[in-house]
Amino acid sequence: MADRTRTRLLNALKSAGPQTAADLATGLKVTTVAVRQHLEGLHRDGLVDFEDLKGSVGRPKRVWALTRAGHRQFPDNHANLVLGLLNGLGDIFGAEGLDKLIAHREEQSRTAYMAAVAGAEDLPGRLDVLAHLRNQEGYMAELVADESGYLLIENHCSICAAATACQGFCRSELKLFKDVLGSEVSVERTEHQLSGDRRCVYRIEPHA
Structure with missing residues (x-):
């Protein structure tokens, strides 16, 4: 106990x-x-x-x-292995190889996320599905509604080691959220763990 x-x-x-x-x-x-x-x-x-x-x-x-x-008590997806693989990829294939890897991961995630949100009828439904997916991936995600929209809060970064080595992963995830949630909403990252914040927070607001 x-x-x-x-x-x-x-x-x-x-x-x-x-x-x-x-x-x-x-x-x-x-x-x-x-x-x-x-x-x-x-x-x-x-x-x-x-x-x-x-x-x-x-x-x-x-x-x-x-x-x-x-x-550090929370998992970071085998940080040492990930860092070693990324460094090796960069040494062999250079920045272009890393960009291709990030784009490939983004496309795989986009396909899976789009399939998951396909049955959601509105933005709150899509956000609930997205938060659930991120929780399954270890991000400790939660969704908070406020007067102007929503906050998608991720209290843990399960790919922190990879994102630290290559911040293209963070840019890719922001683009992924925008694609999945659709052109009728804006998505802005307002807190960023790799910039010194405690967590990552995304403000999501419907366009007027």
């Missing part, structure tokens, strides 16, 4: 970002005392850290977040 609670805490901090012990306890439906005990253990292991934020009144609020080591 203890290991399961630790895993749930790591997942909660990964998917929702920095939180207080009380917020985590509410989300996980356990006591704040139990959460604090587990956070202290994770802190000793170097997986989480905290910051005491001063409010306008009262005591500072302690906010917990994952460390770099904590983020």
Whole structure:
């Protein structure tokens, strides 16, 4: 049970970002005392850290977040193998070879995604399918509606190593989303993990 609670805490901090012990306890439906005990253990292991934020009144609020080591607890699709293959491909075939590989992957994904969204009747339906597909691929995706459209939030990058080595993968995924969702919507990446943000976020808005 203890290991399961630790895993749930790591997942909660990964998917929702920095939180207080009380917020985590509410989300996980356990006591704040139990959460604090587990956070202290994770802190000793170097997986989480905290910051005491001063409010306008009262005591500072302690906010917990994952460390770099904590983020590395999540899978990255065999990073070392991927990096080795990409470096080898670049050495043998150059930038043109990498571009062809990215284009091939994009086309495969486009075919699969377009088939999956074919039965969706409207934009919310297509977005639900897209978020589901991205979740299956390990991106910890969630969809949030707001007053002007939607946010597709990806709390984990399951191809982070490949994208770090070649940011053409990120450009390809943005183009893929635009193709799958159709010309009647705009898609803009507003947060980017490789640019230093905690997650990748795509703002999706219907054209007026």
